Amino acid sequence: MALLGLWLCPAFAATQEQPPTLGQEGKDAPWVPTPQELVDTMLDMAGVTGEDLLIDLGAGDGRVVISAAHRGARAIGVELDPGLVELAKTNAAAAGVSALTEFVTADIFEFDFSSASVISMFLLPELTLRLRPTLFDLRPGTRILSNTWDMRGTETDPEARGWDPDQTIVLDPCPGFCTAHVWTVPTKVAGTWRLDDGRLLHLTQRFQQVAGRLESGGSATEIFGGRLDGTTLTFGANGVDHTAEVDQAAMRGTTGTGDNTNSWRAQRVP
Numbered sequence: 001m002a003l004l005g006l007w008l009c010p011a012f013a014a015t016q017e018q019p020p021t022l023g024q025e026g027k028d029a030p031w032v033p034t035p036q037e038l039v040d041t042m043l044d045m046a047g048v049t050g051e052d053l054l055i056d057l058g059a060g061d062g063r064v065v066i067s068a069a070h071r072g073a074r075a076i077g078v079e080l081d082p083g084l085v086e087l088a089k090t091n092a093a094a095a096g097v098s099a100l101t102e103f104v105t106a107d108i109f110e111f112d113f114s115s116a117s118v119i120s121m122f123l124l125p126e127l128t129l130r131l132r133p134t135l136f137d138l139r140p141g142t143r144i145l146s147n148t149w150d151m152r153g154t155e156t157d158p159e160a161r162g163w164d165p166d167q168t169i170v171l172d173p174c175p176g177f178c179t180a181h182v183w184t185v186p187t188k189v190a191g192t193w194r195l196d197d198g199r200l201l202h203l204t205q206r207f208q209q210v211a212g213r214l215e216s217g218g219s220a221t222e223i224f225g226g227r228l229d230g231t232t233l234t235f236g237a238n239g240v241d242h243t244a245e246v247d248q249a250a251m252r253g254t255t256g257t258g259d260n261t262n263s264w265r266a267q268r269v270p
């Protein structure tokens, strides 16, 4: 709760002469650090490893970047406040992870973060929503982490609703801020696909949720439970589970389970 008070009562932005202070105002969000326990939970949820490049949007004192580097990941912190960038570099050096980390003095709305395999953020609700279109267009499979704020939107703006987290964990007891969300960027599947047996799969998509119908010789069956996890599409149709790997214009799928598994392919109909 004390941290929430800091959030609501921002102090002045840091200058070179004045060291950063907790709760100080940033351009779009104040500096309030994520509790280390929640940082660790978020990195666990995304399964961060040495294969990853994590970019923290609004890096503060660098703790998310440094923690990712402790797991072997390369990590970049984007932070507009030069005093915080210096503090983060000092902290990274003290933690022995300077070689894996980089801190850039930049505005998150001008920085190209499309090379990341993991994005992390602790901003404000409207900023998180403003970033949503850019985040949704990241490479499929990119994981997005957020402390507290999600990307569902507001009830008064139906257009803003929709991107449910794939997983949410709430720490108990709460170390100040306690809610961690993770999303995996889904690939784009909306449109019509022709299966190799001639059937047509018509799909609509709302973030990771997929609906549609499977059409065969003039009759159509609704699909159910359609969902994307990165490039993996799962849905039910005709009482059977379908799973497919989607690669832009092609799907390679299996139907059924165990000994009753069949393979299928589909091409996007232009």
Ligand SMILES: C[S@@+](CC[C@H](N)C(=O)[O-])C[C@H]1O[C@@H](n2cnc3c(N)ncnc32)[C@H](O)[C@@H]1O
Binding pocket: 025, 026, 027, 028, 029, 030, 031, 032, 033, 034, 056, 057, 058, 059, 060, 061, 062, 063, 064, 078, 079, 080, 081, 084, 106, 107, 108, 109, 121, 122, 123, 147
């Ligand atoms: C709530 S703090 C989060 C710090 C860190 N990510 C963490 O989780 O501990 C938000 C940070 O975003 C920075 N910030 C605010 N607006 C920004 C912008 N437009 N570009 C870059 N950084 C910004 C603030 O200076 C602050 O350090």
